[in-house]
Amino acid sequence: MTLEEVARRAGVSTATVSRVLNNAGVVKESTRRKVLEACRELRYHPNLHARSLAGGKSRTLGMIVSNIQNPFFLDIFCSLESVAFQHNYEVVVEHTDYRPSRLVAAVRSMLGRRVAGLAVIVSEMEPSLIDELSASNIPVVFYDVGHPARNITNIRVRYEKGMQRTVEYLYSLGHRRMAFVGHHAGLDPLHERLRAFLDTMGRYCGEVRYTSAVSSDSPAGGRQAAHQLLASGFEPTAILCVNDFMALGVLRELRERGLSVPGDVSVTGFDNIGISEFTCPALTTVNIPRRRIGEMAFEILVQGQTATANADREILIDPELVVRESTGPAPEA
Amino acid sequence: MTLEEVARRAGVSTATVSRVLNNAGVVKESTRRKVLEACRELRYHPNLHARSLAGGKSRTLGMIVSNIQNPFFLDIFCSLESVAFQHNYEVVVEHTDYRPSRLVAAVRSMLGRRVAGLAVIVSEMEPSLIDELSASNIPVVFYDVGHPARNITNIRVRYEKGMQRTVEYLYSLGHRRMAFVGHHAGLDPLHERLRAFLDTMGRYCGEVRYTSAVSSDSPAGGRQAAHQLLASGFEPTAILCVNDFMALGVLRELRERGLSVPGDVSVTGFDNIGISEFTCPALTTVNIPRRRIGEMAFEILVQGQTATANADREILIDPELVVRESTGPAPEA
DNA sequence: TTGAAAGCGCTACCAC
DNA sequence: GTGGTAGCGCTTTCAA
Numbered sequence: 001m002t003l004e005e006v007a008r009r010a011g012v013s014t015a016t017v018s019r020v021l022n023n024a025g026v027v028k029e030s031t032r033r034k035v036l037e038a039c040r041e042l043r044y045h046p047n048l049h050a051r052s053l054a055g056g057k058s059r060t061l062g063m064i065v066s067n068i069q070n071p072f073f074l075d076i077f078c079s080l081e082s083v084a085f086q087h088n089y090e091v092v093v094e095h096t097d098y099r100p101s102r103l104v105a106a107v108r109s110m111l112g113r114r115v116a117g118l119a120v121i122v123s124e125m126e127p128s129l130i131d132e133l134s135a136s137n138i139p140v141v142f143y144d145v146g147h148p149a150r151n152i153t154n155i156r157v158r159y160e161k162g163m164q165r166t167v168e169y170l171y172s173l174g175h176r177r178m179a180f181v182g183h184h185a186g187l188d189p190l191h192e193r194l195r196a197f198l199d200t201m202g203r204y205c206g207e208v209r210y211t212s213a214v215s216s217d218s219p220a221g222g223r224q225a226a227h228q229l230l231a232s233g234f235e236p237t238a239i240l241c242v243n244d245f246m247a248l249g250v251l252r253e254l255r256e257r258g259l260s261v262p263g264d265v266s267v268t269g270f271d272n273i274g275i276s277e278f279t280c281p282a283l284t285t286v287n288i289p290r291r292r293i294g295e296m297a298f299e300i301l302v303q304g305q306t307a308t309a310n311a312d313r314e315i316l317i318d319p320e321l322v323v324r325e326s327t328g329p330a331p332e333a
Numbered sequence: 334m335t336l337e338e339v340a341r342r343a344g345v346s347t348a349t350v351s352r353v354l355n356n357a358g359v360v361k362e363s364t365r366r367k368v369l370e371a372c373r374e375l376r377y378h379p380n381l382h383a384r385s386l387a388g389g390k391s392r393t394l395g396m397i398v399s400n401i402q403n404p405f406f407l408d409i410f411c412s413l414e415s416v417a418f419q420h421n422y423e424v425v426v427e428h429t430d431y432r433p434s435r436l437v438a439a440v441r442s443m444l445g446r447r448v449a450g451l452a453v454i455v456s457e458m459e460p461s462l463i464d465e466l467s468a469s470n471i472p473v474v475f476y477d478v479g480h481p482a483r484n485i486t487n488i489r490v491r492y493e494k495g496m497q498r499t500v501e502y503l504y505s506l507g508h509r510r511m512a513f514v515g516h517h518a519g520l521d522p523l524h525e526r527l528r529a530f531l532d533t534m535g536r537y538c539g540e541v542r543y544t545s546a547v548s549s550d551s552p553a554g555g556r557q558a559a560h561q562l563l564a565s566g567f568e569p570t571a572i573l574c575v576n577d578f579m580a581l582g583v584l585r586e587l588r589e590r591g592l593s594v595p596g597d598v599s600v601t602g603f604d605n606i607g608i609s610e611f612t613c614p615a616l617t618t619v620n621i622p623r624r625r626i627g628e629m630a631f632e633i634l635v636q637g638q639t640a641t642a643n644a645d646r647e648i649l650i651d652p653e654l655v656v657r658e659s660t661g662p663a664p665e666a
Numbered sequence: 667t668t669g670a671a672a673g674c675g676c677t678a679c680c681a682c
Numbered sequence: 683g684t685g686g687t688a689g690c691g692c693t694t695t696c697a698a
Contacts, residue, residue, distance in 0.1 A: 002691055013669045018693060028667060043468050045444040049382040050691035053674045069411060071402075078402060081428075090442070092425050095414075109423070111378040135376050219611045252611045278552045278585045280613035335675055346685040351677060358678095361683060383675035386690045669698080674691105681686080 001044045010038035021046060052114065061091040061301055062110035062118040064103065067217050068095040070245045071273040072290065076121055076143075079294025087302065089116070098184050098217070100126040111136055117301025120146065121293075123187045139304055141297045145188065148313035153300045155293060155315045162286040162319035163196035163240070166268050169321060170238045171204065174330035175266060179236035180212035181225040181246055193242050193270070211236070215246070222249025230257060237265060237330040244269035244276040244285055251279055251326070262328030272322055281325035288319050334377045343371035354379060385447065394424040394634055395443035395451040397436065400550050401428040403578045404606040405623065409454055409476075412627025420635065422449070431517050431550070433459040444469055450634025453479065454626075456520045472634045476626065481646035486633045488626060488648045495619035495652035496529035496573070499601050502654060503571045504537065507663035508599060512569035513545035514558040514579055526575050526603070544569070548579070555582025563590060570598060570663040577602035577609040577618055584612055584659070595661030605655055614658035621652050 007014045012031055019025040020035040027035075038044070052058055061084055065073035077093050084091045094109065096102040104126050110118050111132075117139040125145040133140050134149040141153050148154045170178065180197045194212065201210045213229045215221035222241060226249065229236065239254075241247035247269035251261060259265050261281055269276055269285035276283040296315065340347045345364055352358040353368040360368075371377070385391055394417055398406035410426050417424045427442060429435040437459050443451050444465075451466070454476040466473050467482040474486050481487045503511060513530045527545065534543045546562045548554035555574060559582065562569065572587075574580035580602035584594060592598050594614055602609055602618035609616040629648065 003693095004691080014692075015669060015671095015694080016667085019668090022693080024693090026667065031667080043465060045441060045469075047386070047447060047691050048442075048445040049385040049447065050674090051445075051693075052382040053380070053386055053676085053690090054692040054694080056674065056693085069404075069407065074402065074407070090427075094423075108378060109381075112381040112384075114380060114382065132376060136378075219608060223611075248608060248611045251613070255613060275552060275581060275608070278556075278581045280584070280588060336677095337675080347676075348678080348685060348687090349683085352684085355677080359683060364683080380675050383690090384677075386674090386692085387676040387678080389677085389690065667698105670696090672693105672695085674693085677688105677690085679686100679688085682684085 001042055003044075003046070006035065006038045006042055006044050009042060010035045058114050058116045059089045060113065060115050061089055061298075062113065062115035063091050063093045063297075064106045064110065064118070064120045064122060065093065065095050066098045066122045066124060068093065070217055070243065071275065072243060072245065072271040072288070073121060075273065075290040076119075076294045076297075079291045080119060080297050081294075083295050083298040084302075087298070089298075089302065096122055096124065098122075098124050098187065100124045104129065107133065111138070117141070119143070119297045119301065123184065125188055139301045141300050143293065143297075153304065153313045153315065155296060155317065157288055157317045157319050159193045159319070160196040160199065162270065162321070163193060164200050165321045166240060166286060167197070167200040167204075169323070170240075170266060170268070170327065170330075171208065173266070173328065174332070175238040176208050176330065177234070177236045178208060178210045178238045178240060179229050179234065180210065180240050180242070181222060181229070181250055182212060182214050182242040183217040183221055183225075183246065185214045197240060209234075217243070217245060219245060219249035219252065222246030223253040224249070226250040226253035237332070238268070238327070239265060240268050242270060244271045244273045244283060247276070247283055247285070247326075248279060251281075251283070261326050264331055266327040266330070268327060270319075277324070279326070284324045284327040285322050286319045287322050289317065293317075334375055336377075336379070339368065339371045339375055339377050342375060343367045391447050391449045392422045393446065393448050394422055394631075395446065395448035396424050396426045396630075397439045397443065397451070397453045397455060398426065398428050399431045399455045399457060401426065403550055403576065404608065405576060405578065405604040405621070406454060408606065408623040409452075409627045409630075412624045413452060413630050414627075416628050416631040420631070422631075422635065429455055429457065431455075431457050431520065433457045437462065440466065444471075450474070452476070452630045452634065456517070458520075472637055474630045474633050476630075486637065486646050486648065488629060488650065490621055490650045490652050492526045492652070493529040493532065495603065495654070496526060497533050498654045499573060499619060500530070500533040500537075502656070503573075503599060503601070503660065504541065506571075506599070506661065507665070508571040509541050509663065510567070510569045511541060511543045511571045511573060512562050512567065513543065513573050513575070514555060514562070514583055515545060515547050515575040516550040516554060516558075516579065518547045530573060542567075550576070550578060552578060552582035552585065555579030556586040557582070559583040559586035570665070571601070571660070572598060573601050575603060577604045577606045577616060580609070580616055580618070580659075581612060584614075584616070594659050597664055599660040599663070601660060603652075610657070612659070617657045617660040618655050619652045620655050622650065626650075 094106040119141045121143040213225040215225040272285045272287040427439040450472040452474045458478040546558040548558040605618045605620040
């Protein structure tokens with residue numbers, strides 16, 4: 001089914017059909033009606049590839065995330081998608097499973113689609129990408145990774161701040177043995193969270209003992225990490241998780257072991273995903289404004305042509321601690 | 334950046350560049366190298382729209398879901414995506430927010446993309462769609478809704494079975510006051526779950542009292558529904574949720590109210606999503622094999638050309654009860 | 667208000 | 683092995 005067949009059926013030219021379908025130019029009401037009817041009868045669906053090719057422009061945004069199963073990423077996607085939808089854009093999402101090679105492939109694929117803008121919300125990185133993207137000339141938003149450039153805006157969260165506040169808070173509650181649960185040790189931005197943890201620990205040198213464990217980014221991973229942690233004999237009074245998703249599993253493992261939270265062990269997450277409020281006990285965490293990040297991404301990608309000052313090319317977010325029920329005084333305090 | 338520029342730079346024809354890029358036909362190793370280098374230097378990314386247009390075929394599958402935030406849908410997407418990826422296909426996903434109008438738009442959009450196959454995993458429906466899709470001639474898989482047709486395969490879960498087993502199980506534990514928590518009362522397949530509940534209730538006529546509440550498909554919705562339920566004065570000893578996602582909220586509300594699960598109230602979900610195992614207490618639910626559904630969808634869409642018998646066009650899944658910790662004897666039993 | 671026709675960037679077929 | 687070239691289905695001037 002093509003434009004031409006519709007045109008023939010309606011007894012007009014393809015140009016006219018195109019005008020009708022795009023509400024462009026002026027078309028006599030009667031012909032418009034004829035065209036629309038022909039479309040219906042023929043069950044015509046315009047070929048979007050042809051449209052993009054001919055039109056040269058695109059109303060599609062791309063988004064790449066590390067792990068779409070983690071609500072943190074999913075929420076940002078939904079937020080972006082929602083604003084985009086309101087503005088008559090669509091967004092296609094791809095995920096990398098934290099693998100740099102898949103990141104590269106995903107970026108290529110997005111560039112091949114000629115997306116109008118690309119949001120890269122990932123934890124892994126491949127240095128060559130920033131050159132490739134910067135050369136591509138399409139608006140790009142990086143979250144967590146990458147560097148600002150002509151067409152690249154950076155959004156990053158000050159993890160150190162969040163981590164620091166969390167540690168200070170726990171310290172003030174008397175905790176002196178803390179453990180960090182993370183995932184994918186090799187990745188930079190995650191390393192950043194771990195480093196933030198270690199740095200903060202450094203300040204209490206001697207005073208606070210600590211360790212860390214690593215597994216996959218999932219509740220099951222969190223559970224496994226907690227298991228490992230507990231089996232090691234190190235008896236933390238507080239476990240800080242790299243994110244809420246893993247914290248779910250940590251909570252579960254603790255319960256399984258008969259340890260009460262926060263009675264025996266305090267637990268903190270990071271991100272403040274929706275379900276962190278529905279865990280038992282409700283999770284103390286660090287809020288990252290995912291909705292806002294999605295909205296910002298849209299603004300930057302679509303309306304960002306205005307702001308060209310490189311000064312605006314880096315956006316910093318200060319996360320804030322959200323105290324709920326999973327943290328309390330250290331047992332021995 | 335176009336094929337032609339690459340060809341010029343490499344000193345060959347566009348045909349040759351195309352061959353190299355698609356590993357098609359035979360190309361001398363030296364020219365192949367030249368072409369590849371030109372691509373690299375020029376940072377060339379083939380225009381996928383042009384490719385689809387010219388090639389006529391597509392390695393993209395489409396998937397439409399009602400609520401991508403609900404892990405049930407997300408899991409099926411991930412499963413499909415994963416098999417697809419292994420076979421060098423991609424899948425684009427769109428979500429409808431349970432709105433028939435968005436379903437129609439999503440289908441149109443997918444048809445416009447000329448996807449190689451379409452999986453429609455939704456709870457809402459628009460009757461005209463099945464005609465439209467059946468005319469489109471692309472392989473389609475419907476889950477829960479729609480009817481089999483020449484190019485349409487149906488996967489459906491026998492909710493009645495799952496619901497029935499759940500009710501029987503609860504009944505055997507002494508429960509005589511049950512409540513159903515659902516969402517989007519108007520939708521057919523959901524109605525189906527509710528009806529399954531009501532039907533089963535009917536069997537115990539007089540013996541079991543029951544009611545139901547409705548809210549949005551989210552933990553917050555579940556919480557609200559539970560709130561409403563409890564405020565009504567009806568004191569259920571068991572709450573059956575339309576899915577696990579909402580059950581999360583129900584569990585939370587109960588805890589908030591100081592009601593113990595399963596001591597005071599038993600709770601069941603449906604779907605057996607990953608986190609249902611991580612709730613507190615772990616959720617008794619009905620398993621729906623999401624991974625398998627995603628895999629089946631792929632097989633049907635991509636390899637399904639073989640099976641043409643209409644007999645194969647409907648696949649039934651019997652869900653099974655997974656008993657965990659959120660259910661127990663009725664308090665007064 | 668409408669039509670003719672020149673591309674958009676690529677694939678695929680047919681020559682050489 | 684490689685090049686020429688006719689489309690793929692649509693948008694978009696430019697004329698009429």
